[in-house]
Amino acid sequence: MTVMDSRVKGASIFNEIEALLPMVSKPIQYVGGELNAVVKPWESTDVRWAIMYPDAYEVGAPNQGVQILYEVINELPNALAERTYSIWPDLEKLMREAGVPQFTVDAHRSVGDFDLFGLSFSTELGYTNMLTAIDLAGIPVYAKNRTIDHPVVIAGGHAAFNPEPIADFIDAAVIGDGEEAVLKLTELVQQWKNDGQPGGRDGLLLSIATSGVAYVPKFYDVSYLPDGRIQRVVPTNPDVPWRVAKHTLMDLDAWPYPKAPLVPLAETVHERMSVEIFRGCTRGCRFCQAGMITRPVRERSISTVAEMIDNGLCKTGYQEIGLLSLSSADHSEIAEMSKALADRYEGDQTSLSLPSTRVDAFNIDLANELSRNGRRSGLTFAPEGGSERMRNVINKQVTEEDLIRTVSTAYGAGWRQVKLYFMCGLPTETDEDVLQIAALAREVIRAGREAAGTKDIRCTISIGGFIPKPHTPFQWAAQLDHETTDARLRKLKEAIRADKQFGKAIGMRYHDGKPGIVEGLLSRGDRRVGKVIHQAWLDGARFDGWSEHFSYERWMSAAEVALADESVDVDWYTTRERQQTEVLPWDHIDSGLDSEWLWEDWQAAIAETGVGDCRWTPCTDCGVCDQMGTDIQVGPTGITELPMPIVRPSVVN
Amino acid sequence: MARTAPVRDFAPTVQKLRLKYAKRGRLRFSSHRDFQRAFERALRRANVPIAFSTGFSPHPKVSYNNAAPTGTASEAEYIEIGVTVECDPDRIRLALDEALPPGLDIVDAVVSNTPDFAARLEASQWRLEFPGVAHAELSTVVEQFMDQAEVLVERLMKTGIRTFDARSAVVFAEVLDEAATPGDPECAILALVVRHSTPAVRPDDVLAALRRVADLVPPTPVRVTRLAQGPLAPDGQGVGDPFALDRG
Incomplete structure (x- = not known):
């Protein structure tokens, strides 16, 4: 009998883990014990979820999606949810030697003991970490080898909108907002258990697939044309839907999660009280997958936001408030909200930040509210494209005057440092478009010095490589090869360095183009790419989002081996432009976007023409609301007074 | 500006x-x-x-x-x-x-x-549990350690590797007659009183010293607990309450 067999299902294995912790770096990340963590007795529940953010604890613990689902599930009397994160290679090695499985940080139970294992993917670069976790949990890596004793592995998050590259490793994928989906899945598992597990594991998977709550890849067959393109994707069972639709949570005021945010002991990337002030974005930036797949805009009201913050600060002790969304300054009540919150927390050492602010929605009043308590978090704007032409292509309708006015406002209001985010490798881009970034940065410094009345200001430009994403107008576009990307960035760098007058005030941050190619492969890949992921993982790929762990060469050699018998290669997936008639790997995943509309928007991009935002201009017929039966939910509510704060007990004499 | x-x-x-x-x-x-x-x-x-x-x-x-x-x-x-x-x-x-x-x-x-x-925080009282190490074995090792006037150990500090004495700060060391957990007799327990000095001698340094003098390599990590800090007791076997003066 092996060590693993002797364990009682659901029992804590903390003593086994504890023996290894003194030998690893940052052991605190594996022990749990966060403020507001929930541990329910195993036997008191029927449906047990292990949920994972497949990256290191310091990145995964603050993730809002995981925290929300954790609470939503734990509020159910018949279910429990515990969290697990990626194990760093130092501990992974010790765990393999000692036969210790992937564990949850809440009650340190083996992940293999749970009924459901849900993973939230913000990025495709977490795929290899998923394989490590599945394997460490003692679950077969390929879904087809799993038995009734293994958890149902479910992917979610934005990357799940194209689940095909991981179709062989997951049992199901939830598309869209997870809140209602996890409730439905919990119900299905409970029902299946009550009924005596009819049909075994496949019986459960079939009930999931036919209910439409999630996509179950095993019930779909993919066939290919001789040239490598997909011929068709067909359901293999008459009861499963041809296309699986995304979930859309309506009325965010009815779902004020997280109510008790987790406060980790370990240092993490975001240590603040984050409240999502709205979900969705209809600005229509053509590169932005998040903006396309989360439509329509659904705002949370000023009252709910204020209540969530007050309650959250009481429960966490955080001293920073983050108003999250895809473009926070676009909230219909942002001015009232930021003023009222700044009033309430003035003199309380609590700062307010808007992590995502559009250039054209920022103004002096907002700038002043954000800096009232004296703390200034950094300001980042994302013009994305350096030239006006490029911004028309991507439908980022921000003019140079907008940008200069905005940053001048910020510099004039006392900010000394502004970050600007751009992309390189956008469709139709030339060297000249990218060099315009330098010209823009120079103008920012010139105008900024004037507004600030000092030369002591800086501007950092941060550049990311563009990666075409599924369910966007650019899903058909060719990705720029990494050699050209790197060459353009070099020219830009030289242009900045050559500028004697302003160059020293401009910093430039960028990554080379190689990781983007791997992300591009995983983003727009089909089921054949699964073999590449598996091979790369076998070859040691872990933590691919971390430059110190990522290896382009490892991925390329894995692709060569894994795709040896196929008529396609990495370039075919990445730098190849698709035609309108091509069946895309994610066509059977319904994001609500009308594919005709997407194609027309792609043509409009090439023609450099813009499209409006349906919050302020007439509906552009993207198709989402019709298809999904949803509608825009925006204020203003007209309310400017915040609800009364919670009264807290006093410790003074 | x-x-x-x-x-x-x-x-x-x-x-x-x-x-x-x-x-x-x-x-x-x-x-x-x-x-x-x-x-x-x-x-x-x-x-x-x-x-x-x-x-x-x-x-x-x-x-x-x-x-x-x-x-x-x-x-x-x-x-x-x-x-x-x-x-x-x-x-x-x-x-x-x-x-x-x-x-x-x-x-x-x-x-x-x-x-x-x-x-007032002159010294610390520590408890070290050695799973898998027998009482007799640890007693011998500790005796050897206490017999030395000086045991040099190395530790990596901000300024680089530093060598210092881990013996003289240890004012009391005794292997206790109790099992850490019932039914687990192979877990010797060491009580230490260590005077605070510069650089501070930590339990890890004492463990390094035990290895140096008697080649003691515990099979699993030693569990360490600081039990008290305060003024060194007159008999040198413990520490007093540092809040005593504030309580008046």
Whole structure:
């Protein structure tokens, strides 16, 4: 009998883990014990979820999606949810030697003991970490080898909108907002258990697939044309839907999660009280997958936001408030909200930040509210494209005057440092478009010095490589090869360095183009790419989002081996432009976007023409609301007074 | 252009309180920085009228003494805080304990009435559990160690590898006659009293010294707990209560 067999299902294995912790770096990340963590007795529940953010604890613990689902599930009397994160290679090695499985940080139970294992993917670069976790949990890596004793592995998050590259490793994928989906899945598992597990594991998977709550890849067959393109994707069972639709949570005021945010002991990337002030974005930036797949805009009201913050600060002790969304300054009540919150927390050492602010929605009043308590978090704007032409292509309708006015406002209001985010490798881009970034940065410094009345200001430009994403107008576009990307960035760098007058005030941050190619492969890949992921993982790929762990060469050699018998290669997936008639790997995943509309928007991009935002201009017929039966939910509510704060007990004499 | 700190109203410190806390169970893996962040959040959750320093980035007035190393449990860690309104130490203790995660526990609080608190923390009393090491074996090793006048060990510090004596600071060492857990006789327990010095001799250094003098290599990591800190007892076998003077 092996060590693993002797364990009682659901029992804590903390003593086994504890023996290894003194030998690893940052052991605190594996022990749990966060403020507001929930541990329910195993036997008191029927449906047990292990949920994972497949990256290191310091990145995964603050993730809002995981925290929300954790609470939503734990509020159910018949279910429990515990969290697990990626194990760093130092501990992974010790765990393999000692036969210790992937564990949850809440009650340190083996992940293999749970009924459901849900993973939230913000990025495709977490795929290899998923394989490590599945394997460490003692679950077969390929879904087809799993038995009734293994958890149902479910992917979610934005990357799940194209689940095909991981179709062989997951049992199901939830598309869209997870809140209602996890409730439905919990119900299905409970029902299946009550009924005596009819049909075994496949019986459960079939009930999931036919209910439409999630996509179950095993019930779909993919066939290919001789040239490598997909011929068709067909359901293999008459009861499963041809296309699986995304979930859309309506009325965010009815779902004020997280109510008790987790406060980790370990240092993490975001240590603040984050409240999502709205979900969705209809600005229509053509590169932005998040903006396309989360439509329509659904705002949370000023009252709910204020209540969530007050309650959250009481429960966490955080001293920073983050108003999250895809473009926070676009909230219909942002001015009232930021003023009222700044009033309430003035003199309380609590700062307010808007992590995502559009250039054209920022103004002096907002700038002043954000800096009232004296703390200034950094300001980042994302013009994305350096030239006006490029911004028309991507439908980022921000003019140079907008940008200069905005940053001048910020510099004039006392900010000394502004970050600007751009992309390189956008469709139709030339060297000249990218060099315009330098010209823009120079103008920012010139105008900024004037507004600030000092030369002591800086501007950092941060550049990311563009990666075409599924369910966007650019899903058909060719990705720029990494050699050209790197060459353009070099020219830009030289242009900045050559500028004697302003160059020293401009910093430039960028990554080379190689990781983007791997992300591009995983983003727009089909089921054949699964073999590449598996091979790369076998070859040691872990933590691919971390430059110190990522290896382009490892991925390329894995692709060569894994795709040896196929008529396609990495370039075919990445730098190849698709035609309108091509069946895309994610066509059977319904994001609500009308594919005709997407194609027309792609043509409009090439023609450099813009499209409006349906919050302020007439509906552009993207198709989402019709298809999904949803509608825009925006204020203003007209309310400017915040609800009364919670009264807290006093410790003074 | 030189920046000037914004002018804000800062209430002055009117009272100082000394707190004793424990770091228990799995939270012994928290580092000193982890504790600091958790404690500053607890101050806010517990609504403590903490005083702030002035300047660009005001920080709460909290001073920390001799934090136990990461991975080491402790029953006796000490901090001092400044508040802007006079507070009741018992209520502070309860409120902060409630606001901290279980495993970081505030166990005592007094109003600070006397100077030179840090100097009162002369020595630490430690308990080291050696799973898989027999009582007799450890006794022999410890005896050999105590017989030495000096045992040099190395530790990596901020300034590089430093060699220092790990023996002379150890004023008391005894292998106890008890099992760590019932039914687990192969777990010897070592009681130590170590005088605070510069550089501080930590339990890890003593373990390195035991390895050096007698080649002791425990099969699994040694579990370490700081039981007390305070003035060295006259018999040298323990430490006294550092709050005794404040209690008056």
